[in-house]
Amino acid sequence: MRVRPPPPPPRLATVAATLLALFLSFLVLTPPAQAAPTGFRVQNGRLLEAGGNDFVMRGVNHAHTWFPDRISSLAHIKAKGANTVRVVLSNGDRWTRNDAADVTNVISQCKQNRLICVLEVHDTTGYGEQSGATTLSRAADYWISVQSALAGQEDYVIVNIGNEPYGNTNYTAWTADTKAAIQKLRNAGFDHTIMVDAPNWGQDWAFTMRDNAASVFAADPDANTVFSIHMYGVFDTAAEITDYLNRFVTAKLPIVVGEFGHDHSDGNPDEDTILAVAQQLRLGYLGWSWSGNGGGVEYLDMVTNFDPNQLTSWGRRLFNGVNGIAATAKEAAVYSGNGGDTTPPTAPGTPTASGVTSSSATLTWAAASDATGVTGYDVVRISGGTETAVTSSTRTTATLTGLSPATAHTFAVYARDAAGNRSPRSGTVTVTTSPGGSPSACGVGYRVTGSWQGGFQGEIVLRNTGTSAINGWTLRWTFPDSQRITNLWGGTASQSGSEVSVAAASYTATIPASGSVTLGFTATRSAANPSPTAFTLNGADCSVS
Structure with missing residues (x-):
């Protein structure tokens, strides 16, 4: 029997060709590690658009389901x-x-007005405590039933599953129910960013959502x-607001x-700190609400009777005040070709x-120009740089x-475009305002509301004890031991040595007879x-009390 000799060793070229073929087949059969994002996405605790742009919400709530004939409000909200x-x-x-069909129209109106649309089901409000409130599971079923309106809108729409989904009863069930609702939507094919509200009527006082x-x-x-906290009376101090939001940021969990x-039946929220801390941490905020409030909370309307030309004090504060919408909002890049328009x-x-006058002035300026159109102007006061x-x-x-009477005020203007x-x-x-009449009487209440090593938080209640309104004011005092203000809300502070001067904010400038306004601040301190x-x-x- 003839024995076949062993085959000759393969040539190097043949080995290389074989290895290359195996490598190419691996590339064909192995899927990419991660598909490109469909729309909004969360990364490293931040909300990003599909193009990778960091997006910070600056907006308001609009009660569409109760006022479906007020859809033009979206254009007015954008204009602010x-x-x-x-x-x-x-x-x-x-x-x-x-x-x-209605959801489709709402989304269309949002896109037409270059707004990002956060859509929420309100029927879940206060479940377990509020009669008739529905479950998160029922809310998820609703989103699935209108999925045709939402498909393909991941660049423009965020789905907020249900508003304030638990009251103060059985709220510990929030965690399991929220997980289940999220997974129900994902299993149904939803690729959108999902927003979830806290329990305890949205205020999470028991820290169920936080923890x-x-x-x-x-x-x-x-x-x-993305997690959503509602800040009303529970969040009435700077320390509470700062601690809550910073915990999410530190944990790299997205929060808005x-x-x-600015006020509520359960207490007086510290809106100035909410705005300031949100701006500092680059977190989104959505004020409540454009118009149409009832049941004793009409003061939460930002405009009167849906009229954009009748801003309330709350509306002026939120839209035009320090850290407000006009000064800090940046339009979503998806509306300008994923950031294509970068020319100011x-x-x-x-x-x-x-x-x-003693408290007011009118400014006029020549228009700016822009290739895509100027959408508005921001007026700023300049003091000490x-x-x-x-x-x-x-x-x-x-x-x-x-404006404060008998004071030199320096102003300038910026223009904004659609992007x-x-x-x-x-x-x-x-502008130097004319002297104003001094109040016939005034009172000040000063107290320390909290302290820590080297610092403290204080409150000043400024009372008009006279018989006529105070229109525009400047409050001055001297700290007795070199305390120094680091942040103040309710006015604009300047300090030289121990002498402090606070000019009224636009929303605290008028103090009616027998009325008062409250200022808050943080400062350094001695022992x-x-x-x-x-x-x-x-x-x-x-007088001091």
């Missing part, structure tokens, strides 16, 4: 500078159901969930303030002043109120931290 609107919908369990957010986020197979107001408008003309937002306008004029680009600053104008003993208001001495 918002980049996002949270729209109230109903699944039909408590209010009239918004069907797929379980990491496990809820991990339960989302898309890792694309989905609702808040030209600078507006240097403003001129007219109609100057620091800019403070005063108001915004869609025209080339603005009337400023609440959120801001122009160089205009030239400045200095003793003695209180100031004398205050003057517009040059007049105030």
